[in-house]
Amino acid sequence: MRLPGLSSLRGRMLLAFIGLLVVLELAVALSAHAILHQSEDSGGSRILLGSLKTVSVAFAEPEPMRSKVMPIALKLLRRRARPITYYSVYSGGRFIAGFPEIRPPRGDEPRLAARSIFGARLPHLSEYVDPEDNVTVVTPAYVRPGVFRGEPARIATEVRRVPGFAQPVVIQIAIEEAVLMKGERESVRYILMAVGLTLLVGVMLYWRATKWAIRPFTDLQAQLESRSASDDFRFKPLTAAPQEAATFITTFNALLAELKESALAVRRFTSEASHQMRTPLAVLRTHLDLVRRYGLASNLGQDGLHDMDGAIGTLERLLLQLISLARAEEVSGQAAFREPFDLANAASSAAADRFEQARAHKVDLSFEGADDGPMISVGQPFLARELVGNLIDNAIRYNRPGGSVVVRVERAAESCRLMVVDDGPGIPVEARELVFDRFYRLPRDAERNGSGLGLPIVRALAERMSASLALEDPPGGRGLMVVVEFMGAATGVGEAPRMKDLAA
């Protein structure tokens, strides 16, 4: 079960503190009670013994003194804070004075152990003998638990010889436990009150203290709340922040930096994309204006129509390629696509898709595959087909009429290789890295429809499938050969993508 207060840091701290405080207070209260009980207990016995001695000494006086002193002694005892009124005097089993219910002891009753709570023997509590009258004492005064009129009581006993009595005289006094320990009950009440009060004050002070303790955290929170809507927000350096939040802060700051980076990348991309759309739009506007003013039949109108068609083609292709790129990069950050698929099948399907396009451009498109069945490699069949399709599209688009495009798949030692070879104009060596930049176009292709996104898409797709990509000169020397190397099924399937791949 989850306590509602536990979602609050201060609540948790307070709860832990209350638990600790209660245990401590309980321990203090219990030991205080034990000490108090001990002191009340031994104090009670001591009072009892003292009282007994008073009565005993008074009774030991010879007559007529005894008859005078006894009432005074009894009266004194009755006037104490804890009045003692019950006594008895027996001699050899014969009742002499006081309350006959207080019978003389048989001798085998347990005596009160006069020991402290730590086990030490307490002096003056048991078998206490006044050195001045020890001559006549037979059994020194002691205390034993007993019952008086049905109530638990404490009885003190002394046996002594008294002039005028043949048998030893047993002098006893009794007091109910309830009366004797009345003080203890009161003290326990005070202890409980003190415990309650300290708990209350402690909790109140601690609640304020927690506010001070978590202030570094509330400061962090304030930093967050006060942040303006900028990407540049970072938590201030760690000197001001609590150590416990160090990981949180560094991670959070790193996350913010990452977010800013990707937001920047997106912004760069959209600005580039919109930049690419401006020129064809300007072409459309300018020529539309000319057509409107000089008519379709005029030379300007005819040229304009042609150029508008081209501009629309550029826009169309740009849009399609943007969608394609978005789709290829959608999965970035997730696990790469690594499932077994038939590369020969994917490549030949892609080539078949482009057959009509090749014929329209008067380009000879052919496929050379392995004849010995499927070529299982690692990747994803639809992505691979799109990749090959983009390469073939480039090879046709930038080729010349009468040119040729060959799509070839072959097995290597631990990989499967796809090659798209054309005999078109090729790409100069110095531009072979540039063509992978988004929107980069070779200056010579300015007149052709193109978005500058085809090869970036191919690279993104290859990365998704952990395939390598290279632009090379074809064996004949003329044109371009694109080589994509897929992992063979035996080497890569099932291998979990490593952190490096995911971060890339």
Place this chain on the structure above:
Amino acid sequence: MRIMVVEDDPRLARGIVGSLKAEGYAVDHFGEGVDAIEQSGCEPYSTIILDLGLPDVDGLEVLRRMRRSGCRTPILILTARDTLNDRVSGLDQGADDYMSKPFEPAEFQARVRALVRRGQNAPDPILQVGGLVLDRSSRVATLNGRPLALRRREMAVLEALMTRAGKLMSRNRLAAQVFDHDAEVSPNALEVHVGRLRRKLQPGGPEINTVRGLGYILETP
């Protein structure tokens, strides 16, 4: 009036050049910055239209080098870059005006006309010599309230002569303002245009007098 267009996108260049020529300007187009820098000092251009995204030299660098070499022609930057920063730095590098793509063709034409006027230090679009009035914005010429039917080149010759009314206009300078590199010019083409225009200004208009061996001068009789 002769205008230089520096733009690497061939389709857009065709559109701009076509519409400027239709307005009566002589237009030279350059797809690369280096050629444009070279030519900017050779011909009496009234305005230069400059794209920033050029394949060889960045447009701003082209602008700087033109200004450094003493080119005083008004320059209009026409580009897809349209952040505030781009506009400010374009103007600060020495451009006179800045338009971002895509643009309204009518506004583009008006800005070109304004820059041409500024280059001639003649901000009033109406030129007047005696009873002859040329409205350069609407491109209508009237003689004593009667509209003149002028061809494209005749209009160009008239505008060039009227901006220097009463002063000698050398033959070469006039030719350079009226014909661009692409124009197929026969040796006496200019004389033909001037002769036709001279006839259309009579009776009642200013006279175009030939100064033998030197050029022409437009004068009220």
